[in-house]
Amino acid sequence: MAGLALNVDQPSSVSKRIYLDWLQEKRTHLSLNGSCKSIARRTDHKWEDRLVLDGFSKFVEFLASGVDIHHRCVARHVYWSNHTDFGKSNEEINIQLIHDSAASWSTKTLMDFIESSNLVCVDVAQYSGESSTLVFNRQSSRRYFARFCIITVPVGVLKGLDRRSAIHFHPCLPSRKRLAIDRLGIPKLGAETHNKVN
Known part of the structure; x- marks a missing residue:
């Protein structure tokens, strides 16, 4: 794990694409079906739990559009x-x-x-x-x-x-x-x- 945060090749472009596709799917699902008031108990996919390297602002901006x-x-x-x-x-x-x-x-x-x-x-x-x-x-x-x-x-x-x-x-x-x-x-x-x- 040492040095991983400084490695520009991690996560890979494929991993990023899979994660962004999943995030878009989740956002669409929430906009159509709403969400339940609960607290996350587990992650269903390994890409749901990631170290954010470029700062949280891009992640938040993506989720916050229209909110x-x-x-x-x-x-x-x-x-x-x-x-x-x-x-x-x-x-x-x-x-x-x-x-x-x-x-x-x-x-x-x-x-x-x-x-x-x-x-x-x-x-x-x-x-x-x-x-x-x-x-x-x-x-x-x-x-x-x-x-x-x-x-x-x-x-x-x-x-x-x-x-x-x-x-x-x-x-x-x-x-x-x-x-x-x-x-x-x-x-x-x-x-x-x-x-x-x-």
Whole structure:
């Protein structure tokens, strides 16, 4: 593996083509059938698990075309259902109407809605204007609803090492996932980290 990241012939052009074809197939499938709210448990093809050599931006740009992306938002709570009903995936739900009324919902009302609607909800705090200061008051926080979402965070945030940046999942993630997260990366707040490939 040593030096592989510097080898311009790896992955091979055939491997890249197979991977891009698979990625296009997956993207088409998701656009037609939607996605279930779940956490990846395995990879079905050896090319699904790859070291990204040219940076993640091209990968993300490819996946993000035509997708609604929100910047300057910090996820505080993720409400999701661990009971997915694929029969509801074709129902039309007026998400804008939900956005307008959901800010005042209690956690119980919100969870009941999530279970019945087959949606995920992300409660966010937003940066104010151009400053780097987060706005935490209730008026500036927002709830976003979608069939599925992708939230990118550093491992320390995912682990909740600093309560100010921790993301709370409702219901809690399955114990296997929490254990895997606990085993990742930074062991404690303030620990030194190094980027490396084994």
